Amino acid sequence: MSHLSPILRQATPVVAVRGEGVHLFDAAGRRYLDFTAGVGVTSTGHCHPRVVAATQRQAATLVHGQYTTVLHEPLLALTERLGEVLPAGLDTLFYVSSGSEAVEAALRLARHATGRQNVIVFDGSFHGRTMGAAALTTAGTRFRAGIGPLMPGVAVAPFPYAFRLGMTGEQAVEHALAGLDHVFATTSAPEETAAMFVEPVLGEGGYVPAPAGFLDGLRERADRHGVLLVLDEVQSGFGRTGEFWAFQHHLRGVPDILVTAKGLASGFPLSAIAAPAELMARARPGSQGGTYGGNAVSCAAALATLDVIRDEGLVPHAAEQGRRLLAGLREVAAGAPGLADVRGLGLMVGTEFCGPDGSPDPVAAQRVQQAAADLGLLLLTCGTHGNVVRMMPALVVTAEQIDEAVALWSEAVRVTVA
Numbered sequence: 001m002s003h004l005s006p007i008l009r010q011a012t013p014v015v016a017v018r019g020e021g022v023h024l025f026d027a028a029g030r031r032y033l034d035f036t037a038g039v040g041v042t043s044t045g046h047c048h049p050r051v052v053a054a055t056q057r058q059a060a061t062l063v064h065g066q067y068t069t070v071l072h073e074p075l076l077a078l079t080e081r082l083g084e085v086l087p088a089g090l091d092t093l094f095y096v097s098s099g100s101e102a103v104e105a106a107l108r109l110a111r112h113a114t115g116r117q118n119v120i121v122f123d124g125s126f127h128g129r130t131m132g133a134a135a136l137t138t139a140g141t142r143f144r145a146g147i148g149p150l151m152p153g154v155a156v157a158p159f160p161y162a163f164r165l166g167m168t169g170e171q172a173v174e175h176a177l178a179g180l181d182h183v184f185a186t187t188s189a190p191e192e193t194a195a196m197f198v199e200p201v202l203g204e205g206g207y208v209p210a211p212a213g214f215l216d217g218l219r220e221r222a223d224r225h226g227v228l229l230v231l232d233e234v235q236s237g238f239g240r241t242g243e244f245w246a247f248q249h250h251l252r253g254v255p256d257i258l259v260t261a262k263g264l265a266s267g268f269p270l271s272a273i274a275a276p277a278e279l280m281a282r283a284r285p286g287s288q289g290g291t292y293g294g295n296a297v298s299c300a301a302a303l304a305t306l307d308v309i310r311d312e313g314l315v316p317h318a319a320e321q322g323r324r325l326l327a328g329l330r331e332v333a334a335g336a337p338g339l340a341d342v343r344g345l346g347l348m349v350g351t352e353f354c355g356p357d358g359s360p361d362p363v364a365a366q367r368v369q370q371a372a373a374d375l376g377l378l379l380l381t382c383g384t385h386g387n388v389v390r391m392m393p394a395l396v397v398t399a400e401q402i403d404e405a406v407a408l409w410s411e412a413v414r415v416t417v418a
């Protein structure tokens with residue numbers, strides 16, 4: 001008898017047999033409101049009929065057309081279509097399968113293109129579990145401890161986490177940018193720094209949107225020092241925050257490299273980096289490739305995802321439903337002192353739990369998350385201390401489903417910590 005690794009931590013006891021929209025169903029037919037979306041992946045909902053039809057068609061036509069052996073139509077079509085949603089100038093794509101692999105690709109490209117070694121990341125970052133990406137990850141020691149030595153050349157600057165810093169957004173930005181300048185002055189000389197990697201909304205690190213001004217500050221320093229600005233939009237991209245890319249809320253310019261995955265293909269494994277052609281061409285020949293990158297069925301899923309996002313107006317819809325969710329969760333938190341901060345951007349909303357002295361309270365967060373699961377609302381925790389409960393439903397979520405989730409959340413809070 002063989003078993004699943006006991007190290008996989010299960011957030012809920014549910015064994016899913018079917019998914020439809022924002023719902024999952026178990027073998028007994030019990031329905032769960034899924035506000036995890038497979039960690040922000042099923043952007044168009046579980047088994048959107050257009051994604052299902054497109055992938056069924058593709059699976060019956062060509063499953064695997066390995067992209068350094070042959071090209072295939074879905075890959076070429078997707079590359080063209082992504083041009084409609086990518087920021088100006090980022091017109092060249094390289095595909096892999098997971099977020100971590102795409103981060104690795106961005107890292108290789110940044111080092112090749114600049115001839116520099118160092119990378120600056122921001123406190124609380126999550127960029128993946130592969131060894132290079134883990135070296136860029138500072139969301140918690142659980143992602144790093146015991147696997148070292150990790151890749152050297154990574155410096156950590158502060159992220160403008162206003163709530164934790166006890167500051168306004170503006171003060172937090174000033175603090176973080178001063179910290180970044182300090183890193184350039186003390187730890188990673190500009191001429192040795194290849195890139196800054198940043199999530200426009202900290203994901204695993206606690207669902208913290210970067211306040212206005214931060215990304216502009218990074219862009220300015222990137223230009224001044226000839227350092228590449230790499231935005232990891234693996235979790236925040238593809239409409240989730242109510243703009244197609246989260247950086248579009250604030251940044252006046254564009255990144256040098258954009259990393260995307262998760263919502264891109266509605267649940268099929270696909271990720272990509274986008275960069276200007278001239279930059280991408282500076283990657284060394286042979287440094288890009290892979291067996292599964294740009295899988296034909298995944299590309300078909302991504303094409304259907306783009307169609308659904310456009311035809312159903314899901315980006316403005318995510319903005320509107322996100323506002324509704326944020327308002328509902330703020331109302332719940334107003335009556336419960338342990339729910340210390342509610343924040344988010346679009347459909348990426350978190351509630352941070354703290355004790356009376358302001359210290360992180362992961363126990364309360366996990367109790368409420370479990371109680372919500374018992375009530376039929378699936379949620380995940382995040383944050384360095386595991387004391388943030390995050391909600392990230394599929395972009396197709398309706399106002400009624402938001403209200404149902406807020407009511408279940410309110411009940412979960414009432415029966416546990418209120």
Ligand code: PMP
Pocket residue numbers: 039098099100101103126127128129199203204232233234235236261
């Ligand atoms: N970057 C970010 C911002 C992420 O949220 C994640 C996954 N949570 C990754 C990278 C890694 O993606 P994957 O798990 O697909 O390797």
